[in-house]
Every structure is written in C-alpha cells, then in structure tokens.
Amino acid sequence: MTGTLITVAPTGAEHAKSDVPNLPVTLEELVAEAVACEAAGAAMIHVHIRGEDAAPTLDPQRLKDTVAALRSETNLVVQLSTGGAVTDPEAHRLRVLDAMPDSASCTMGTVNFGDDVFMNRWEFIVELHRRMRERRIVPEYEIFDLGQLATLRRLLDQHGPPAGGHVHVDLVMGVPGGMPGDASTLVAAAQAIPEGATFSATGVGRTTLPVMLASLSAGGHLRVGMEDTISFARGERVRDNAQLVARAAELASLAQRPPLSADEVRSMIRVAESN
Numbered sequence: 023m024t025g026t027l028i029t030v031a032p033t034g035a036e037h038a039k040s041d042v043p044n045l046p047v048t049l050e051e052l053v054a055e056a057v058a059c060e061a062a063g064a065a066m067i068h069v070h071i072r073g074e075d076a077a078p079t080l081d082p083q084r085l086k087d088t089v090a091a092l093r094s095e096t097n098l099v100v101q102l103s104t105g106g107a108v109t110d111p112e113a114h115r116l117r118v119l120d121a122m123p124d125s126a127s128c129t130m131g132t133v134n135f136g137d138d139v140f141m142n143r144w145e146f147i148v149e150l151h152r153r154m155r156e157r158r159i160v161p162e163y164e165i166f167d168l169g170q171l172a173t174l175r176r177l178l179d180q181h182g183p184p185a186g187g188h189v190h191v192d193l194v195m196g197v198p199g200g201m202p203g204d205a206s207t208l209v210a211a212a213q214a215i216p217e218g219a220t221f222s223a224t225g226v227g228r229t230t231l232p233v234m235l236a237s238l239s240a241g242g243h244l245r246v247g248m249e250d251t252i253s254f255a256r257g258e259r260v261r262d263n264a265q266l267v268a269r270a271a272e273l274a275s276l277a278q279r280p281p282l283s284a285d286e287v288r289s290m291i292r293v294a295e296s297n
C-alpha cells in the first residue's frame with residue numbers, strides 16, 4: 023500500500039444549514055468546496071445534494087447537473103450517495119444511479135441511526151448492486167456494523183463481483199446504533215473485509231481522529247468531511263471541508279502514505295473510462 027485515498031464527504035443529509043452556516047448546500051458552494059478539497063489532497067467526493075430550501079433532495083436533474091459540474095470543475099472521482107436521507111424511499115434512492123456517477127455508495131444493511139433507522143433491505147441491496155453492475159458504476163460498500171461485512175460476502179457470493187471487479191469498502195464508524203469508532207473495532211473490520219478489497223474509514227463526531235489514525239496504521243484509506251463531523255477539535259468548529267482534508271493529507275504523509283491522485287484512485291478502484 024503506497025498511498026492514501028482521501029475521500030471528502032462535504033455535506034451529508036443530516037446537518038441543517040441553519041445550524042451549520044458553512045455547510046455547502048448550493049451547487050456553487052459544493053463546487054467551490056470540491057475544488058479546494060482537491061487542492062488539499064482529496065481524490066474522491068461523496069455527494070449528497072440539497073434543494074433550493076437547503077433540505078436534502080434526490081432530484082434527478084439536480085443530481086445530473088451536480089455530476090456534470092463536478093466533472094467540469096475538478097478531476098475528482100464523483101461518488102453519489104444512494105443512502106440519501108433516512109426518509110428517502112427506495113425508488114428514489116435507486117434512481118440516483120441514472121445520473122451516471124463514477125461511483126455510488128451501497129450500504130450493506132439496516133442500522134439504527136441515532137433516533138432514526140437507516141433502512142437497507144436485502145432485496146434493495148441486491149437491486150442496487152445489480153443496477154450498478156449494469157451501468158458500470160463502481161460501488162463503495164458502506165459498512166456501519168460488523169455483521170454487514172458478512173452481508174457483503176453473501177452479496178458477492180450470490181450476485182458476483184461489482185463493476186470493474188475490485189471491491190472497495192468504507193467503514194462508517196461511531197454512528198449511534200452502529201459499530202464504535204475505535205482501533206480494536208477497526209482492526210476487526212479490516213480482518214473481515216474480502217480478500218483483495220481496499221477499505222477506507224471515517225469516524226463520526228469525536229471518533230474522527232481515532233478512526234483516522236487507526237485506519238492509516240491498518241493500511242486503510244480515509245474519508246473526512248462535514249457529513250461526518252462539524253468539529254475540528256474540542257470546542258472548535260470546522261472552518262471548511264478543505265481544513266479536514268488538509269489534516270488527513272498531513273497525517274497520511276507523516277505515515278509515509280501520501281494522498282493518491284484521482285487518476286491513481288480511478289485505477290485502484292477500476293472506474294470505467296466511459297463514465
């Protein structure tokens with residue numbers, strides 16, 4: 023493992039713009055953050071979009087415009103969230119793939135999500151996997167709990183490898199209801215990912231730093247961003263997403279695993295050239 027994939031998740035579906043005024047919610051804000059994050063060392067962007075009212079949306083045209091704008095202004099690998107918000111219906115989440123991103127998230131099971139439930143039925147997972155293969159969109163398998171890695175194995179055994187053949191996993195740790203964001207859990211998860219797969223990890227809230235350090239030391243990659251944390255240090259709010267990316271890039275470089283370029287990531291996770 024020579025370098026580190028840094029993914030930025032700049033917005034998410036959970037924070038309200040009224041609570042977090044520097045959250046990027048318009049297309050202009052998102053693109054500006056993406057450009058700054060790319061300059062700071064990010065190679066991939068995990069995208070949730072917002073509507074005119076700054077509330078989460080999966081509007082198909084807006085998703086297409088977002089993919090086009092990010093492709094035109096950056097060289098980042100563009101990953102759309104199919105997780106959306108906990109209230110989004112399955113049909114809308116499946117329709118996200120029509121925007122033809124390079125990559126899309128695909129969560130491996132239902133999980134308690136704070137006071138809510140993030141629903142991911144087996145049949146829904148299979149349908150997402152099938153449609154991504156059809157469209158040659160590279161999945162990032164989102165893992166919120168250890169048992170979801172068994173579901174990933176079941177999926178690959180029963181329905182074959184993803185588009186491109188490479189398996190990339192993202193451990194989303196520290197969600198209230200999911201696996202804790204600590205080193206021993208990360209090591210357990212890293213040992214359970216399929217052979218040959220790569221993984222990144224993100225720690226929600228105050229688990230950001232322990233998860234980042236544990237992932238680097240276990241050979242993993244990093245996801246950071248305001249989707250997952252809005253505090254930079256105790257009592258200090260995040261200034262912008264690039265601040266989180268710059269810190270991740272610095273730690274990765276200190277670990278002798280400097281940030282990978284977007285093109286290196288395309289070849290690592292096998293993004294289709296035509297997408």
Ligand code: KMH
Binds near residue numbers: 104129
């Ligand atoms: N917003 C969460 C309910 C994903 O993007 O695929 C789901 C989520 C996972 O963020």
Ligand code: ZN
Binds near residue numbers: 031070
């Ligand atoms: Zn997300």
